Amino acid sequence: MNWNERIKEFEDYLRLEKNFSKNTLDAYLRDINKVKKYVSENLPEATPENISYVQIQEYLFQNSKTKSSERSQARWLSSIKSFFKYLVAEEIREDNPTSLLEAPKLGLYLPDTLSEKNITKLINAVDRSSDLGERNYCIIEVLYGCGLRVSELIDLKISNINFKENYVSVYGKGDKMRFVPLADFTAKIILNYIKKIRINFKINKKSEDILFLNRRGNAMTRVMVFIIIKDLALKANIKKKISPHTFRHSFATHLLQNGADLRYIQEMLGHSSITTTEIYTHLQTEELRDVILNYHPRNKFTTKA
Known part of the structure; x- marks a missing residue:
């Protein structure tokens, strides 16, 4: 089979069996x-069934020259590994050419x-006159x-x-459902x-239940919210370079700073693992460090050599 057919099978697997969200699925594809x-x-004879470790390694090397971040490179590798792991599981290949590939080491990502x-x-700054x-x-x-993702908002x-x-x-x-408390305000x-x-708004029939509408009465797009x-x-x-996700990070950070329990924040954000939510404790630690450096009297004390 050719690449298009194998990729289509992989898409069906991710969507139907792994239940990937549309955004994650699109990124993998x-x-x-x-x-x-x-x-x-560059390799017209290579197929999903016979492409080698060396050939994939060369592809990743060439791709790394685009000056993409280590995080992006790690995602490429994750997608490729998942694809070939699927091929092995389906007995389309006997070997996994990506098994020896190592992801770049990532530092702690603080949003x-x-x-x-x-x-x-x-x-x-919002002009509320319209x-x-x-x-x-x-x-x-x-x-x-509410700390929503942009996809959840639209x-x-x-x-x-x-x-x-x-x-x-x-x-x-x-498609996991969670309940987020709504402040009276x-x-x-x-x-x-x-x-x-x-x-x-002149609301289109298919968007009658959608909360946020564009000027044509349809659901808004992710791009529109970013703009x-x-x-x-x-x-x-x-x-600062900000995005819709910045508000989600701010929501979690400000809750933590004001004494909210980390597990409650996990529930409200919809994180499947508490480890994902723990990133916000690092943000708080960074802020505490700045406070000590800026305000602690001993930090201002200098001794003569």
Whole structure:
């Protein structure tokens, strides 16, 4: 079989058996299709069944010249390893040509966050004089108030929100559902948007239950949310490179700083492992270190040589 057929089988496996989310699935397929493109241009005789360890190693070496981050390189390798592990499991290959490949060593990844002051600055930068502005204001408050992923935000339905008990049903990675508590403050903003703003949109039938709509009455896209946040950061004069995920990181960090239990934060973020959530304890440690360096009197004390 050719690359296209094997990749299609792999796609079906990831979607149906592994229950990968669309975003993760797309990332894996992009990585494997890059291998296919390289092979078609440089190794026309290589197939999924006979490509060798040396050939894959050369592909990764050539790809590394693009100055991509170690994190990106690690993801490429993870995708490729998964593909060939699948081929071995399905008895399409007897050997796994990626078994000896080692991922680059990654340092601790500390996500960018915004201070409470900068969150306020960014929210204040929203021009609320129009319906779209009020929608954008609500989007930021929901991202920060609920710690949602951007994919969860754009898929959020009105029927997922329980205003009586103040919680949101969120469908995250792997279509797993979790319940996120809704602060009274955030709930009032959402209700105001639904009752006074959203009704002014010409809503398409297929999007009747979608909370956040574009000007044409359809569900918003990920790209649109990224653009809104980028524009707001410029207006607020925030130099940091921020994205929708920055609000999720800020949500978790600020909860931890104010005394929330890490396991509760894990539940609200929808992390399957507490290890993923523990990254925020490192953020807090970094902040504590800065406080000591800047304010501890002994750190300011210098001795004569």
